Amino acid sequence: MLLPNQLTILRIILTPVFLYFFLSDDILFKQIGVLVFIIAALTDWYDGWLARKFNYITDWGKFMDPLADKILTSAAFFAFVYLGILELWMVIVIVIRDFLITILRIYSEYNEKPIVTSKLAKWKTFIQMTFLYYLITIYALLTVEFFTVNYAYLFDLLMNRQLIYFSMLLVTIITIWSGINYLVRNKDSLNNNGNN
Numbered sequence: 001m002l003l004p005n006q007l008t009i010l011r012i013i014l015t016p017v018f019l020y021f022f023l024s025d026d027i028l029f030k031q032i033g034v035l036v037f038i039i040a041a042l043t044d045w046y047d048g049w050l051a052r053k054f055n056y057i058t059d060w061g062k063f064m065d066p067l068a069d070k071i072l073t074s075a076a077f078f079a080f081v082y083l084g085i086l087e088l089w090m091v092i093v094i095v096i097r098d099f100l101i102t103i104l105r106i107y108s109e110y111n112e113k114p115i116v117t118s119k120l121a122k123w124k125t126f127i128q129m130t131f132l133y134y135l136i137t138i139y140a141l142l143t144v145e146f147f148t149v150n151y152a153y154l155f156d157l158l159m160n161r162q163l164i165y166f167s168m169l170l171v172t173i174i175t176i177w178s179g180i181n182y183l184v185r186n187k188d189s190l191n192n193n194g195n196n
Helices: 003-022 027-054 059-082 088-110 119-141 145-150 152-158 161-185 187-194
Strands: none
Touching: 003 027, 003 059, 027 059, 027 119, 059 088, 059 119, 088 161, 119 152, 119 161, 145 152, 161 187
């Protein structure tokens, strides 16, 4: 199996490891969870770089790589729901949209009629990941006594519930809009795929 595909499998394996440590009551475990998430996210970048640079592109990779991404990001979103930081309904909307579009893309690839990702979809992914990194970074720093003692006011500002709520609402709206845009732009291609 090619290295990019091995990295994809590793990303899937690391997802429950991330959840186990990140949702622990032990502060050290939480920090390990953050590190695991960063490593898992880096495998996404690295396997994509390898696939493009050395043309390590396989049908299996086309199927599993986007699925592995969604598994990791969905797990992170649900982790913050469990911690009481994010609203469940927003996360459910995002996860359903992302998995639905991912399945449609995989189906199009299977029919050898791949659909090009729009700029809006790329921005959606960037905004989602930036928001997740923001939450994970701030939450991780809150577990370090030095920061909580010396920068308590700053953290109160950065983890303000209204700020988090409306930021997540914006992420949700952009995610929904990009999904609608995807379906409208690719309506004919998807219909052709369905008729094959």
